[in-house]
Amino acid sequence: MRLLSARLILSLILAITLVSVLSVYYQGRAERRNLSNDLERRAAVLADSLAGNVQPQLSSNSTKKLQQVVDRFSNRERLAGVAVFDDRLQPIVQSSSLAGLMQAESPVLSRAIATKQKQSAFVRIGGARFHIYAEPLEDDQHSAVLVIVHDATYIQAQTAGLWHETFLRVLVQVFLIVLITVVIVRWSIAGPIARASQWLRALRAGNVEHSSATMPDIDLLRPLAQEMSSIAQSLTAARSAAEREAQLRQAAESFWTSERLSVHVRSKLVGSRLFVVSNREPYSHVRSGKSIQCVVPASGLVTALEPILRACDGTWIAHGSGDADQETVDVHDRLAVPPEEPKYTLRRVWLTKEEEDGYYYGFSNEGLWPLCHIAHTRPLFRADDWEHYRTANVKFANALLEEMRDTHEPVVLVQDYHFALLPRLIKKKRPDARVAIFWHIPWPNSESFAICPWQRELLDGLLGADVVGFHIQAHCTNFLQSVDRTLECRIDWEHFAVSREGHRTIVKPFPISVEFPENAPPESDQGSSYLERGALLRELGVEARFVGVGVDRVDYTKGILERFLAIERMLEKRPTYQGKFVFVQIGAPSRTHIKRYHDLLADVEAEAERINWRFQTSNWKPIVFLKRHVSHREILRYYRAADLCVVTSLHDGMNLVAKEFIAARHDEQGVLILSRFTGAARELLDSVLVNPYDIESTADAICYALELGAEERAARMRRLRRLVKENNIYRWAGSLVTELCEVRLDMPQETGNSSRAQSAAQSHSG
Numbered sequence: 001m002r003l004l005s006a007r008l009i010l011s012l013i014l015a016i017t018l019v020s021v022l023s024v025y026y027q028g029r030a031e032r033r034n035l036s037n038d039l040e041r042r043a044a045v046l047a048d049s050l051a052g053n054v055q056p057q058l059s060s061n062s063t064k065k066l067q068q069v070v071d072r073f074s075n076r077e078r079l080a081g082v083a084v085f086d087d088r089l090q091p092i093v094q095s096s097s098l099a100g101l102m103q104a105e106s107p108v109l110s111r112a113i114a115t116k117q118k119q120s121a122f123v124r125i126g127g128a129r130f131h132i133y134a135e136p137l138e139d140d141q142h143s144a145v146l147v148i149v150h151d152a153t154y155i156q157a158q159t160a161g162l163w164h165e166t167f168l169r170v171l172v173q174v175f176l177i178v179l180i181t182v183v184i185v186r187w188s189i190a191g192p193i194a195r196a197s198q199w200l201r202a203l204r205a206g207n208v209e210h211s212s213a214t215m216p217d218i219d220l221l222r223p224l225a226q227e228m229s230s231i232a233q234s235l236t237a238a239r240s241a242a243e244r245e246a247q248l249r250q251a252a253e254s255f256w257t258s259e260r261l262s263v264h265v266r267s268k269l270v271g272s273r274l275f276v277v278s279n280r281e282p283y284s285h286v287r288s289g290k291s292i293q294c295v296v297p298a299s300g301l302v303t304a305l306e307p308i309l310r311a312c313d314g315t316w317i318a319h320g321s322g323d324a325d326q327e328t329v330d331v332h333d334r335l336a337v338p339p340e341e342p343k344y345t346l347r348r349v350w351l352t353k354e355e356e357d358g359y360y361y362g363f364s365n366e367g368l369w370p371l372c373h374i375a376h377t378r379p380l381f382r383a384d385d386w387e388h389y390r391t392a393n394v395k396f397a398n399a400l401l402e403e404m405r406d407t408h409e410p411v412v413l414v415q416d417y418h419f420a421l422l423p424r425l426i427k428k429k430r431p432d433a434r435v436a437i438f439w440h441i442p443w444p445n446s447e448s449f450a451i452c453p454w455q456r457e458l459l460d461g462l463l464g465a466d467v468v469g470f471h472i473q474a475h476c477t478n479f480l481q482s483v484d485r486t487l488e489c490r491i492d493w494e495h496f497a498v499s500r501e502g503h504r505t506i507v508k509p510f511p512i513s514v515e516f517p518e519n520a521p522p523e524s525d526q527g528s529s530y531l532e533r534g535a536l537l538r539e540l541g542v543e544a545r546f547v548g549v550g551v552d553r554v555d556y557t558k559g560i561l562e563r564f565l566a567i568e569r570m571l572e573k574r575p576t577y578q579g580k581f582v583f584v585q586i587g588a589p590s591r592t593h594i595k596r597y598h599d600l601l602a603d604v605e606a607e608a609e610r611i612n613w614r615f616q617t618s619n620w621k622p623i624v625f626l627k628r629h630v631s632h633r634e635i636l637r638y639y640r641a642a643d644l645c646v647v648t649s650l651h652d653g654m655n656l657v658a659k660e661f662i663a664a665r666h667d668e669q670g671v672l673i674l675s676r677f678t679g680a681a682r683e684l685l686d687s688v689l690v691n692p693y694d695i696e697s698t699a700d701a702i703c704y705a706l707e708l709g710a711e712e713r714a715a716r717m718r719r720l721r722r723l724v725k726e727n728n729i730y731r732w733a734g735s736l737v738t739e740l741c742e743v744r745l746d747m748p749q750e751t752g753n754s755s756r757a758q759s760a761a762q763s764h765s766g
C-alpha cells in the first residue's frame with residue numbers, strides 16, 4: 001500500500017512538473033519575442049524622430065550641435081546611448097555612455113552603410129545584451145549612420161523572473177497535490193482497506209459476526225467488498241457447520257432407535273402434540289375391482305416420516321388422492337393408520353381436479369421442482385397454477401388449524417415444496433405453534449431462484465416458520481442468499497437465522513436418512529446374497545454373474561438415461577462383461593400426467609430396449625427394466641443380491657436409495673456408485689463418486705466397482721454402514737424436533753433491517 005502511494009505521488013509530481021515546465025517554456029519564448037519586438041519598434045520610432053534633428057546638424061557640419069542633440073536623447077529609459085558614424089564607420093558623435101562600448105566594425109553598421117537600409121540586431125557586448133538599431137543618413141555631401149543602442153538585459157531578467165515564479169508555483173502545487181492525494185488515499189482507500197483487513201482478521205479469529213451491519217463500508221472498492229462478503233459468508237458458514245458437526249459428533253455417543261426417538265420426542269413435546277403436513281399420504285386407498293386396496297406409495301418422504309409418526313402418536317395431514325380415500329375416512333375425514341396396527345391419525349384433505357392439476361402437477365412439479373433441481377428442464381410458471389397453489393395451501397392450513405384447535409403450543413412439521421406458504425398462514429393464526437418446514441429437494445443458487453415470478457411470496461411464506469430445514473449446508477446457504485437478495489431482513493450468518501418483522505427463522509441442515517435395522521434380518525428373510533441373486537435372476541429369466549441395481553421414481557432428475565448409456569459404454573469398452581453383467585432398473589412411473597414425465601417413461605423404456613437389442617443373447621440381456629412400484633421388502637431382495645447399486649441423479653436433495661442400499665448390506669458387500677450431485681454424496685465418501693453427465697467415466701466407475709477387491713469393498717461398506725447407522729432417520733427426526741422445541745416463542749422482537757437487503761429488495765422490486 002505504501003509502495004502504491006509512493007508511486008502514485010511520484011507520478012503526480014513528474015506529471016505536474018513536466019506540464020508546468022513545458023507551459024512556462026512556451027510562455028517564456030512568447031514573452032521574450034514580445035519584449036524584443038517592442039524594443040525594436042521603440043528603437044525605430046526613436047531613430048525616426050532623431051533622424052529629423054540629426055540630419056540638419058550633419059548637413060551643416062555642426063559637430064557640437066550634433067553632440068548636443070545626441071546627449072539630449074541619450075537619457076531615455078533603457079537607452080544605452082546614441083551615436084552617429086560616418087561612412088568609414090568612424091564615430092562623428094556619440095553619447096558618453098557608449099564610449100568604449102560601441103565597436104565601429106559592428107556588422108550591423110557595416111550592413112546599414114552597405115545596403116543603405118535600416119538594420120537592427122541584438123548583440124552581446126561584454127557579457128551584456130544590447131539592441132542596436134542603425135539608420136543610414138544621406139545628403140549631398142555626407143553619408144552617415146545614426147545608431148540607437150538599447151540595453152536589452154531587462155528582457156532576460158524578465159524571462160528569468162518568469163521561470164523563478166513558475167518554479168515556486170510548481171513547488172506549491174506539488175506540495176498541495178501530494179498533500180491532497182495522501183489525504184484521499186488514506187481516507188478513501190488505505191483507511192477502508194485497513195478496516196476491511198482488521199474486520200477479516202477479527203472474523204477469522206471468530207471475534208465478530210458476519211453481517212452487513214458489522215462489515216466495514218468500503219464503498220469505493222465495491223466489487224472487492226462483494227467478494228469479501230461472500231468469502232466471509234462462506235467462512236462463517238463453514239465454521240458454524242464444523243462447530244455443529246463437532247457438536248453432533250459429541251452427541252452421537254449413542255445409537256438412535258425408534259424407542260429413543262419416541263421417548264425423546266415425548267419429553268420435548270411436554271404434553272403438546274405433533275402434526276405433520278405433507279402432500280402425499282402415507283396410506284392411500286384405491287379401488288381394485290370390487291375391493292379396496294391400501295397402498296403405500298413410493299416416496300422418500302414417506303420412507304422418512306413413517307417411523308416418526310409411528311414413534312409418537314400424532315396427526316398426519318395429507319391430500320386424499322386415492323380413488324377410494326373418501327370411503328375409508330370418518331365424518332371428520334380422519335382414519336387411524338397403519339391399518340393393520342393403528343398408531344397415529346391420518347387426516348385427509350380433498351382437492352378438486354383443477355386444484356390438484358394447478359397446485360400439484362402445475363406449480364409444484366412443473367414450476368418449483370425443475371426450478372430447484374439444476375437438471376436442465378425449464379420450469380413453467382402459470383398464473384392459474386399459482387392461484388391453485390395458494391388455494392391449496394390455504395385449504396391445508398385450515399385443516400391443520402382445525403386439527404390443532406385443542407392443542408396448546410402444537411409442534412408442526414410441514415413437509416416439502418408443496419407448502420411454502422403454509423408456515424406463514426399457520427403462524428398468523430396460531431403464534432403459539434412451533435412450525436418447521438423441511439424442504440426435501442435442493443435450493444438452487446439465488447440467481448436461478450430469482451426467475452420465479454412469485455419468489456417474494458414463497459420466501460415470505462417460508463419465513464413464517466421458526467425452522468427451515470434442508471438436507472445440506474449448501475442448500476441453506478443458497479436459501480439465505482435468495483432471502484438476502486429478495487427481502488428486507490437481517491441475516492445472521494453465524495447462526496443461520498433470518499430476522500424479519502420481529503420474527504426469527506433458523507435455517508439449518510438436517511441430512512435425512514433411513515431406518516437402520518440394528519440386527520441382521522432373520523435368516524428366513526435374509527438368504528445369502530448369492531442364493532438371493534440366483535432366485536431373483538431366475539424370476540427375471542436371465543443368467544448373469546454380476547448384478548447391478550437402480551431404484552428410482554422415473555424422473556428426469558434421477559439420470560436414468562445417463563445410467564443406461566454408461567452401462568452400454570461399459571459393455572462396449574469391456575466386452576468381457578457381455579453375457580455376464582445384468583442391470584436391474586426398478587422404476588416407479590411418477591407424475592405421468594405431466595408430458596415431460598410421460599415422455600421420459602417412454603424414452604427410458606425405448607433406451608433399455610435399444611441397448612438390449614444391441615447386446616442380448618437367448619438367455620441374457622444387459623438391462624432388465626421393471627416399470628412398476630415394488631414393495632420395500634422386494635426392493636430389499638434386490639439391494640442384497642446386487643454387486644453394485646447405481647445412483648446417477650443429475651441433482652438430488654439427498655437420495656434415500658443410496659442409504660437404503662447401505663443399510664440393507666449386512667454382509668458388508670456391494671459397492672455404491674453415487675452421483676456427486678446428490679446430497680448423500682457429501683456424507684457417503686466411501687462410495688464411488690461419479691459425474692453422471694460424464695458417460696465415459698461412469699462406465700469406468702462401473703468396471704472399477706465390479707473389480708474392486710473383496711477387502712476394499714468390505715472396508716468401504718463397513719465405513720458407510722457405520723455412518724448411516726449413526727445418522728439414521730431417527731436422528732434426523734430427533735434433531736429436527738429438538739431444534740423446533742428449543743425455539744423460544746417469546747423471543748424479543750428484532751426490528752433492525754439490513755440496509756444491503758433493503759437496497760436489494762428495492763432493486764428487485766424495481
Ligand code: ADQ
Nearest residue numbers: 298299300303440552553587588629630652653654655656
Ligand atoms: P425422491 O425424489 O422420491 O425423494 P429418493 O430419496 O431417492 O427420492 O427416495 C425414493 C424412495 O422411493 C426410496 O425410499 C425408494 O426405495 C422408493 N422407491 C423408488 N422407486 C421405487 C419403486 N419402483 N418401487 C417402490 N419404491 C420405490 C425426495 C427428494 C430426495 C430426498 C427424499 C427424502 O427428491 O432427494 O432424499 O425426498 O427427503
